[in-house]
Structure formats: C-alpha cells, structure tokens
Amino acid sequence: MFDVAAEFPGGAFALNLLWSALGVAAVLGVTFGIALVQKRHSVIDVAWAMGFVVVAAVSFAASSAAGADAGRRLLLLLLVGVWGLRLAGFIGWRARDGKEDPRYEALLSKAPGSKNRYALTRVYLPQGAVLFFVSLTIQVGMFSTGTLGWLAWLGVAVWLIGLGFESVGDAQLAAFKADPGNRGTVLNTGLWRYTRHPNYFGDAAVWVGLFLVVADSWPGVLTILSPVLMIWALAGKTGKPLTEARMSGRPGYREYLETTSGFFPLPPRPSTKEL
Incomplete structure (x- = not known):
C-alpha cells in the first residue's frame, strides 16, 4: 500500500517546518496589517486559504534538493494552489463591499479591551496554529520519496x-x-x-x-x-x-x-x- 523508495529526509523536513512556520507568520502578519488599515478582520478568511498556498510553495522549494519524488511535489503544488487560489479569490470577491463580517463583529464585541489585540489572540494566533498543523500533510508529502x-x-x-x-x-x-x-x-x-x-x-x-x-x-x-x-x-x-x-x-x-x-x-x- 505504501511506497517506500528511500529514507525520508528528516533533517531537511525539520528545517522546512521552520520555514513553513515563518511563512504562516508572514501571511498572518501582513493580513493583520491590512485589517488595521481596512478596519475589518474578516480579511483573514482570504489569508486562511492563501496560507496553505504559501506553505505548499515554501515546502516545494525546500524539498527540491532533498531527494523527494518530483511527481508528488508537483501534484501537491498544483492541487493546493488551485484549491487555495480559487477559495481566496471567491472569499475576496464575496467581501468586496468592504464591510466587516457579522461573525467577527459578534466575536469582537466581547473584547474586554482593545478589539485589535483581542482579534490577534483569539483569531489570528489560533488560526495560524491550526493552519500550520493541517498543512503538515502538505509538508510531509513534499518530502516523501515514494512514487x-x-x-x-x-x-x-x-x-x-x-x-x-x-x-x-x-x-x-x-x-x-x-x-x-x-x-x-x-x-x-x-x-x-x-x-x-x-x-x-x-x-x-x-x-x-x-x-x-x-x-x-x-x-x-x-x-x-x-x-x-x-x-x-x-x-x-x-x-x-x-x-x-x-x-x-x-x-x-x-x-x-x-x-x-x-x-x-x-x-x-x-x-x-x-x-
């Protein structure tokens, strides 16, 4: 059932975990800055899909010299890219009126102090952690050696x-x-x-x-x-x-x-x- 062509490049994969985490942090950091300018945190819904595309691109680049299977790497980049770009584009189009999503309005209404700081700790950081964990499937796949x-x-x-x-x-x-x-x-x-x-x-x-x-x-x-x-x-x-x-x-x-x-x-x- 499982194709084991060569030893999994654990060292290169471990380094990729760091690069992917930095990629996720960069996406969310830029998104938080955009949210402050636009005064709406629903922009993170676009960043959610784009975060996976960034992780796929980072992992694809990092695995290029690790002996991973080229077919699987290209396939994953294509599948994640098509899914992520379509979803991000649709969500961005749907929110083109520039208004805050009612879900985030309801959440931020509970903020005991700064709504932006509350959004950072209750929205951005948890979503970043989930994004990184879910993306482990992509990251591992990019370094897999079996055909x-x-x-x-x-x-x-x-x-x-x-x-x-x-x-x-x-x-x-x-x-x-x-x-x-x-x-x-x-x-x-x-x-x-x-x-x-x-x-x-x-x-x-x-x-x-x-x-x-x-x-x-x-x-x-x-x-x-x-x-x-x-x-x-x-x-x-x-x-x-x-x-x-x-x-x-x-x-x-x-x-x-x-x-x-x-x-x-x-x-x-x-x-x-x-x-």
Missing part, C-alpha cells in the same frame, strides 16, 4: 469531487443571494438540496484527497490528524454549527433541517408535514 501509486490517484479523484462540490455550491449560493427576491429565504435547490453545506463538505473532501495523495508514501499516513482536524472544524466547530445558528431564525429553515442532510450529500428526506 505515485493507486492511492494517490484515488486521492486526486476525491479532491476533484471536493473541489466540484465547493465551487458549484459557492456559485449557486452567490447566484441565490444576488436575487433580491430570495432575501430572508433558504436555498434548497441544486447541491443544497442534498446537503446543507456543499461548500464545507467539498472542503473536507479536498483535504481527504490531499491526505490520500500523501498517505500513498511513508510516512504520509502519520499526518491523519491534519485532515481530521480540518473536518472537525468544518463540521463540528466553526463551519457548520455557526452557520446554522445564524440561519436558524429564517422561515423554512426548520423544515430544511428535517429534510436535508447536515453534511454528507444524501437524497432529501420527507418532511414531517408530508408524513
């Missing part, structure tokens, strides 16, 4: 499914919100008919796919906790729960909860009104 096998190509297929769900789900939601007649209603068509969160499901599938690409070569399988953390955040902590709490008061949302799968896409269930 691409069937598990890696299965990972590419899962990644494609995830990117499709995320991209189409985002496009359908954007089109829905662009229609003034839909204001205050619930999107329950398209992919949103099969899962209440096609974008979050797609994101999770992307990271499962990336993990499979890396797990194909030892010691990539040891990074299993990285995608697990991402999925837990999306489905159980900051993604799905916060979105549903914000949507709970909308007319028709209770019926939507009854009929539509919470995360994994499934056929719609009949509502209690139909029974």
